[in-house]
Amino acid sequence: MPELAEVETVRNTLKKRILHKKIVNVNIIYGKIIENDLDEFKKILINNEFNDILRKGKWLIFELNNHYLLSHLRMEGKYFIKNSDEEIAKHEHIIISFADGTDLRYHDTRKFGRMKLVKKEDLEATIEIAKQGKEPLDDTLTSVYLLEKFKGKKLPIKTVLLDQEIISGLGNIYANEVLFASGINPLRSASSITKDECEKIISSSNKIIKKAIEMGGTTIKSYTSSLGVTGHYQDYLCVHKKEGEACPKCGKPIKKIKIGGRSTYYCENCQK
DNA sequence: AGTGCGACCCGAACGC
DNA sequence: TGCGTTCGGGTCGCAC
Numbered sequence: 001m002p003e004l005a006e007v008e009t010v011r012n013t014l015k016k017r018i019l020h021k022k023i024v025n026v027n028i029i030y031g032k033i034i035e036n037d038l039d040e041f042k043k044i045l046i047n048n049e050f051n052d053i054l055r056k057g058k059w060l061i062f063e064l065n066n067h068y069l070l071s072h073l074r075m076e077g078k079y080f081i082k083n084s085d086e087e088i089a090k091h092e093h094i095i096i097s098f099a100d101g102t103d104l105r106y107h108d109t110r111k112f113g114r115m116k117l118v119k120k121e122d123l124e125a126t127i128e129i130a131k132q133g134k135e136p137l138d139d140t141l142t143s144v145y146l147l148e149k150f151k152g153k154k155l156p157i158k159t160v161l162l163d164q165e166i167i168s169g170l171g172n173i174y175a176n177e178v179l180f181a182s183g184i185n186p187l188r189s190a191s192s193i194t195k196d197e198c199e200k201i202i203s204s205s206n207k208i209i210k211k212a213i214e215m216g217g218t219t220i221k222s223y224t225s226s227l228g229v230t231g232h233y234q235d236y237l238c239v240h241k242k243e244g245e246a247c248p249k250c251g252k253p254i255k256k257i258k259i260g261g262r263s264t265y266y267c268e269n270c271q272k
Numbered sequence: 273a274g275t276g277c278g279a280c281c282c283g284a285a286c287g288c
Numbered sequence: 289t290g291c292g293t294t295c296g297g298g299t300c301g302c303a304c
Contacts, residue, residue, distance in 0.1 A: 032280090058298080075281095075297040091282095110281045112298075128299095155275075163299085172297065261277070263296070 004058055004135070004169030005212035010079060011060060012051050014104075017081050019048075021098040023048050028094035033108065035116040044117055045069070045096060057132040057168035061123075068123050070116045071106075077113030080105045130166040136205035141167065143198035150190040150198070157193055158186035159260040161201070170205065174212070176240045176265050178204045185271045186264050194266060239265040 018029050026042045028034065032096050034041050044067055054061040062069040071077070080092070084103050088095065094106040094115070106113070118126050133149075134141040149166045150157075161167060161175040169179065181204035184197055193201070215236065238248050243256035247267040 043283070072298080074299080076283095108281095110297080112281060114299090129274095153274085164299085260275095262298095 004055075004171075005174075005209055005215075007055055007060055007073065007169075008213050010073070011055050014079055014081075015053050018098070018104050019027050019052065020049055021100055021102075023050075023096055024099050025095075025097040027088075027095040027097070028093075029088065029095070030111060032117055033093055033106070033113055035114060041115075041117055056129050057135065057164055057246065058171070059128060059132070061129075066120055067117050068120060070114075070118060070126070070128060072114045072128070073108075074110070074112035074114070076110045077106065077108040080107055124137070131165050133164060133166045135168050136170065136202070136209045141202055141205075143202065144200065146193075146198040147195055150193050153190035155190055155191050156187050156259050157184060157190050158262075158264055160190040162260075167205065169209070172204070172262050173237070173240045174208055177208050179236060179271060180239045180266060181208065183271055185268075186259055187264050212222050239267065241265065 013138055023045050024047075026045045028038055028042070031038050047063045048067070049070075050062050050165070050189070052063040054063065058072060060071040060073070062071065076104060080103075082103050082105055084097050084101050086103075088105075091109050092105045092107050093111065096104040096106075098104070106115070112262065116128070123129060134145060146166070150160065153160055158179060161170050162172065176186070177264075178201060182197060182200040184193065184201070239254050242254045242265055244253050246252070247254055247270055250267065250269045252267060252269045254265050255268055257266075
Protein backbone atom coordinates (compact mmCIF):
# COMPACT_ATOMS: atom_id res chain seq x y z
CA MET A 1 0.00 0.00 0.00
CA PRO A 2 2.55 2.34 -1.18
CA GLU A 3 1.30 5.61 -2.43
CA LEU A 4 0.15 9.04 -1.39
CA ALA A 5 -3.53 8.19 -1.58
CA GLU A 6 -3.15 5.28 0.80
CA VAL A 7 -1.05 7.27 3.23
CA GLU A 8 -3.69 10.00 3.23
CA THR A 9 -6.35 7.41 4.00
CA VAL A 10 -4.32 6.06 6.91
CA ARG A 11 -3.70 9.57 8.21
CA ASN A 12 -7.39 10.42 8.19
CA THR A 13 -8.49 7.20 9.82
CA LEU A 14 -5.80 7.19 12.52
CA LYS A 15 -6.48 10.81 13.42
CA LYS A 16 -9.90 9.83 14.62
CA ARG A 17 -8.54 7.14 16.89
CA ILE A 18 -5.23 7.88 18.55
CA LEU A 19 -4.89 11.61 19.26
CA HIS A 20 -4.33 12.86 22.83
CA LYS A 21 -4.06 9.43 24.39
CA LYS A 22 -1.18 8.92 26.81
CA ILE A 23 1.42 6.43 25.62
CA VAL A 24 2.25 4.04 28.44
CA ASN A 25 4.41 1.44 26.74
CA VAL A 26 6.34 0.70 23.56
CA ASN A 27 7.14 -2.87 22.59
CA ILE A 28 9.66 -3.25 19.80
CA ILE A 29 9.63 -6.74 18.31
CA TYR A 30 11.62 -6.01 15.16
CA GLY A 31 13.94 -3.07 15.68
CA LYS A 32 15.41 -2.58 12.22
CA ILE A 33 12.32 -0.61 11.19
CA ILE A 34 13.44 2.12 13.60
CA GLU A 35 16.34 4.34 12.70
CA ASN A 36 16.90 5.76 16.17
CA ASP A 37 18.55 4.13 19.14
CA LEU A 38 15.81 1.83 20.42
CA ASP A 39 16.05 2.82 24.11
CA GLU A 40 15.96 6.47 23.12
CA PHE A 41 12.93 5.77 20.89
CA LYS A 42 11.03 4.20 23.77
CA LYS A 43 12.05 6.86 26.24
CA ILE A 44 10.75 9.67 24.05
CA LEU A 45 7.44 7.97 23.26
CA ILE A 46 6.51 6.76 26.73
CA ASN A 47 4.44 9.36 28.64
CA ASN A 48 4.13 11.33 25.40
CA GLU A 49 1.02 11.67 23.22
CA PHE A 50 0.12 12.19 19.57
CA ASN A 51 -1.29 15.68 19.04
CA ASP A 52 -1.82 15.54 15.31
CA ILE A 53 -0.92 13.53 12.22
CA LEU A 54 0.49 15.25 9.16
CA ARG A 55 1.74 13.97 5.84
CA LYS A 56 4.44 14.95 3.41
CA GLY A 57 4.63 12.88 0.25
CA LYS A 58 4.39 9.29 1.38
CA TRP A 59 5.69 10.10 4.87
CA LEU A 60 3.30 10.05 7.80
CA ILE A 61 4.28 12.58 10.45
CA PHE A 62 2.95 11.96 13.94
CA GLU A 63 3.20 15.08 16.06
CA LEU A 64 4.26 14.49 19.66
CA ASN A 65 5.25 16.94 22.39
CA ASN A 66 8.68 18.21 21.26
CA HIS A 67 9.16 15.53 18.59
CA TYR A 68 7.77 14.18 15.35
CA LEU A 69 7.60 10.50 14.56
CA LEU A 70 8.17 9.98 10.84
CA SER A 71 6.76 6.78 9.40
CA HIS A 72 7.11 5.46 5.88
CA LEU A 73 4.96 2.44 5.07
CA ARG A 74 6.88 1.52 1.94
CA MET A 75 4.92 -1.30 0.29
CA GLU A 76 3.03 -3.11 2.95
CA GLY A 77 3.21 -1.19 6.20
CA LYS A 78 -0.14 -0.95 7.99
CA TYR A 79 -1.37 0.36 11.31
CA PHE A 80 -3.88 -1.55 13.36
CA ILE A 81 -5.68 -0.51 16.49
CA LYS A 82 -6.27 -3.39 18.85
CA ASN A 83 -6.94 -3.96 22.51
CA SER A 84 -3.71 -4.41 24.43
CA ASP A 85 -4.74 -7.83 25.66
CA GLU A 86 -4.97 -9.23 22.14
CA GLU A 87 -2.21 -11.58 21.15
CA ILE A 88 0.56 -10.14 19.04
CA ALA A 89 -0.04 -11.25 15.47
CA LYS A 90 2.52 -12.30 12.92
CA HIS A 91 4.22 -9.32 11.25
CA GLU A 92 3.33 -6.90 14.05
CA HIS A 93 6.69 -5.29 14.72
CA ILE A 94 6.12 -2.23 16.88
CA ILE A 95 3.40 -1.91 19.50
CA ILE A 96 2.57 1.44 21.05
CA SER A 97 0.22 1.05 24.01
CA PHE A 98 -2.08 3.77 25.29
CA ALA A 99 -3.43 4.37 28.77
CA ASP A 100 -6.96 3.48 27.67
CA GLY A 101 -6.02 -0.16 27.03
CA THR A 102 -5.65 0.07 23.26
CA ASP A 103 -2.59 -0.33 21.07
CA LEU A 104 -1.39 1.22 17.86
CA ARG A 105 0.37 -1.67 16.14
CA TYR A 106 2.67 -1.36 13.16
CA HIS A 107 2.32 -4.37 10.87
CA ASP A 108 4.63 -4.91 7.91
CA THR A 109 4.90 -8.22 6.08
CA ARG A 110 8.00 -7.19 4.17
CA LYS A 111 9.69 -5.28 7.01
CA PHE A 112 10.44 -2.55 4.50
CA GLY A 113 8.86 0.37 6.32
CA ARG A 114 10.88 2.87 8.34
CA MET A 115 10.30 5.01 11.43
CA LYS A 116 12.34 7.86 12.74
CA LEU A 117 11.91 10.25 15.65
CA VAL A 118 13.17 13.79 15.12
CA LYS A 119 13.12 16.89 17.30
CA LYS A 120 10.48 19.36 16.22
CA GLU A 121 13.00 22.02 15.28
CA ASP A 122 14.82 19.52 13.06
CA LEU A 123 11.83 18.47 10.96
CA GLU A 124 12.32 20.80 8.01
CA ALA A 125 16.01 19.97 7.82
CA THR A 126 15.35 16.24 8.00
CA ILE A 127 16.57 14.90 4.72
CA GLU A 128 13.58 12.65 4.02
CA ILE A 129 11.23 15.60 4.40
CA ALA A 130 13.38 18.34 2.91
CA LYS A 131 13.87 16.40 -0.31
CA GLN A 132 10.19 15.98 -1.10
CA GLY A 133 9.12 17.69 -4.30
CA LYS A 134 5.74 19.17 -5.07
CA GLU A 135 2.63 17.12 -4.52
CA PRO A 136 0.18 16.35 -7.33
CA LEU A 137 -2.57 18.27 -5.50
CA ASP A 138 -0.38 21.29 -4.81
CA ASP A 139 -1.31 24.38 -6.91
CA THR A 140 2.36 25.23 -7.26
CA LEU A 141 2.95 22.06 -9.28
CA THR A 142 2.93 23.75 -12.67
CA SER A 143 4.11 22.92 -16.16
CA VAL A 144 6.79 25.58 -15.74
CA TYR A 145 8.09 23.78 -12.66
CA LEU A 146 8.04 20.39 -14.41
CA LEU A 147 9.68 21.66 -17.59
CA GLU A 148 12.48 23.11 -15.50
CA LYS A 149 12.96 19.81 -13.64
CA PHE A 150 12.82 17.76 -16.85
CA LYS A 151 15.34 19.97 -18.62
CA GLY A 152 18.43 18.06 -19.68
CA LYS A 153 17.22 14.80 -18.18
CA LYS A 154 17.83 11.86 -20.46
CA LEU A 155 16.14 9.40 -18.14
CA PRO A 156 12.81 7.94 -19.25
CA ILE A 157 9.84 10.02 -18.15
CA LYS A 158 8.54 6.98 -16.26
CA THR A 159 11.64 6.92 -14.07
CA VAL A 160 11.52 10.67 -13.50
CA LEU A 161 7.88 10.56 -12.39
CA LEU A 162 8.97 8.21 -9.62
CA ASP A 163 11.57 10.71 -8.37
CA GLN A 164 10.10 12.01 -5.11
CA GLU A 165 12.28 15.11 -5.31
CA ILE A 166 10.31 16.23 -8.36
CA ILE A 167 6.77 15.03 -7.76
CA SER A 168 6.18 13.77 -4.26
CA GLY A 169 3.78 10.89 -3.83
CA LEU A 170 3.60 9.08 -7.17
CA GLY A 171 4.58 5.43 -7.05
CA ASN A 172 4.91 2.78 -9.71
CA ILE A 173 1.19 2.10 -10.04
CA TYR A 174 0.16 5.71 -10.49
CA ALA A 175 3.14 6.57 -12.68
CA ASN A 176 1.90 3.89 -15.10
CA GLU A 177 -1.65 5.18 -14.91
CA VAL A 178 -0.68 8.85 -15.25
CA LEU A 179 1.34 8.19 -18.40
CA PHE A 180 -1.51 6.22 -19.92
CA ALA A 181 -4.00 8.97 -19.11
CA SER A 182 -1.58 11.52 -20.58
CA GLY A 183 -0.98 9.54 -23.77
CA ILE A 184 2.79 9.59 -23.23
CA ASN A 185 5.12 6.70 -24.01
CA PRO A 186 6.96 5.84 -20.76
CA LEU A 187 10.27 5.33 -22.59
CA ARG A 188 10.54 8.91 -23.82
CA SER A 189 13.25 10.98 -22.23
CA ALA A 190 12.04 13.51 -19.68
CA SER A 191 13.65 16.31 -21.68
CA SER A 192 11.44 15.50 -24.69
CA ILE A 193 8.23 16.21 -22.78
CA THR A 194 6.51 19.37 -24.02
CA LYS A 195 4.74 22.02 -21.99
CA ASP A 196 1.36 20.72 -23.15
CA GLU A 197 2.33 17.24 -22.08
CA CYS A 198 3.43 18.57 -18.68
CA GLU A 199 -0.06 20.02 -18.33
CA LYS A 200 -1.51 16.64 -19.15
CA ILE A 201 0.72 14.94 -16.59
CA ILE A 202 -0.42 17.41 -13.94
CA SER A 203 -4.12 17.17 -14.70
CA SER A 204 -3.98 13.36 -14.94
CA SER A 205 -2.05 13.08 -11.67
CA ASN A 206 -4.60 15.30 -10.05
CA LYS A 207 -7.53 13.33 -11.30
CA ILE A 208 -5.98 9.97 -10.48
CA ILE A 209 -4.76 10.88 -6.99
CA LYS A 210 -8.09 12.50 -6.10
CA LYS A 211 -10.04 9.49 -7.29
CA ALA A 212 -7.65 7.15 -5.49
CA ILE A 213 -8.01 9.04 -2.21
CA GLU A 214 -11.76 8.93 -2.63
CA MET A 215 -11.58 5.17 -3.15
CA GLY A 216 -9.35 4.68 -0.13
CA GLY A 217 -6.29 3.90 -2.19
CA THR A 218 -5.28 1.13 -4.49
CA THR A 219 -4.83 -2.36 -3.25
CA ILE A 220 -3.05 -4.76 -5.46
CA LYS A 221 -2.73 -7.18 -2.61
CA SER A 222 -5.63 -7.33 -0.22
CA TYR A 223 -5.36 -4.53 2.25
CA THR A 224 -7.68 -3.69 5.06
CA SER A 225 -6.75 -0.78 7.27
CA SER A 226 -7.27 -0.72 11.00
CA LEU A 227 -10.71 0.69 10.51
CA GLY A 228 -11.95 -1.61 7.84
CA VAL A 229 -11.27 0.76 4.97
CA THR A 230 -10.38 -1.19 1.87
CA GLY A 231 -8.78 0.40 -1.15
CA HIS A 232 -10.95 0.14 -4.25
CA TYR A 233 -8.93 2.10 -6.75
CA GLN A 234 -7.71 -1.12 -8.34
CA ASP A 235 -11.11 -1.29 -10.01
CA TYR A 236 -10.15 1.84 -11.93
CA LEU A 237 -6.68 0.85 -13.11
CA CYS A 238 -6.32 1.04 -16.89
CA VAL A 239 -2.91 -0.50 -17.52
CA HIS A 240 -1.14 -1.46 -14.29
CA LYS A 241 -0.86 -5.25 -13.97
CA LYS A 242 -2.93 -5.61 -17.15
CA GLU A 243 -0.37 -7.20 -19.43
CA GLY A 244 -2.05 -8.75 -22.48
CA GLU A 245 -5.46 -7.31 -21.63
CA ALA A 246 -7.24 -4.97 -24.01
CA CYS A 247 -6.37 -1.28 -23.79
CA PRO A 248 -9.50 0.52 -22.50
CA LYS A 249 -9.13 3.12 -25.27
CA CYS A 250 -8.16 1.19 -28.40
CA GLY A 251 -8.47 -2.49 -27.50
CA LYS A 252 -4.90 -3.43 -28.42
CA PRO A 253 -3.08 -5.56 -25.84
CA ILE A 254 -1.28 -3.78 -22.98
CA LYS A 255 2.48 -4.25 -23.03
CA LYS A 256 4.71 -4.90 -20.07
CA ILE A 257 8.35 -3.85 -20.03
CA LYS A 258 11.00 -2.97 -17.46
CA ILE A 259 12.16 0.60 -17.11
CA GLY A 260 14.83 1.25 -14.52
CA GLY A 261 14.13 -2.18 -13.11
CA ARG A 262 10.45 -1.37 -12.51
CA SER A 263 7.47 -3.01 -14.18
CA THR A 264 5.97 -0.65 -16.69
CA TYR A 265 2.62 -1.20 -18.39
CA TYR A 266 1.47 0.83 -21.36
CA CYS A 267 -0.35 0.85 -24.68
CA GLU A 268 1.99 1.23 -27.64
CA ASN A 269 -0.84 2.51 -29.79
CA CYS A 270 -2.22 5.18 -27.44
CA GLN A 271 1.00 6.35 -25.80
CA LYS A 272 3.25 8.20 -28.22
C1' DA B 273 26.41 15.69 -11.21
C1' DG B 274 23.87 12.28 -13.37
C1' DT B 275 22.96 7.62 -13.79
C1' DG B 276 22.51 2.50 -12.85
C1' DC B 277 21.98 -1.15 -9.92
C1' DG B 278 22.11 -4.15 -5.83
C1' DA B 279 20.34 -4.48 -1.20
C1' DC B 280 16.75 -4.59 1.89
C1' DC B 281 12.37 -8.30 2.85
C1' DC B 282 9.18 -12.26 2.31
C1' DG B 283 4.73 -14.07 0.45
C1' DA B 284 2.74 -15.16 -3.83
C1' DA B 285 3.09 -16.88 -8.18
C1' DC B 286 5.36 -19.53 -11.21
C1' DG B 287 8.27 -23.55 -13.22
C1' DC B 288 9.51 -28.11 -13.03
C1' DT C 289 2.31 -32.71 -4.55
C1' DG C 290 6.29 -30.47 -3.35
C1' DC C 291 10.22 -28.33 -4.14
C1' DG C 292 13.10 -24.30 -5.84
C1' DT C 293 13.08 -19.83 -8.18
C1' DT C 294 11.50 -15.35 -9.43
C1' DC C 295 9.15 -11.22 -8.72
C1' DG C 296 7.58 -6.84 -6.77
C1' DG C 297 7.35 -2.54 -4.23
C1' DG C 298 10.13 2.43 -2.50
C1' DT C 299 14.30 4.14 -1.18
C1' DC C 300 19.14 4.29 -0.03
C1' DG C 301 23.91 3.79 -0.85
C1' DC C 302 27.58 2.63 -3.60
C1' DA C 303 30.00 2.37 -8.15
C1' DC C 304 30.81 4.25 -12.35
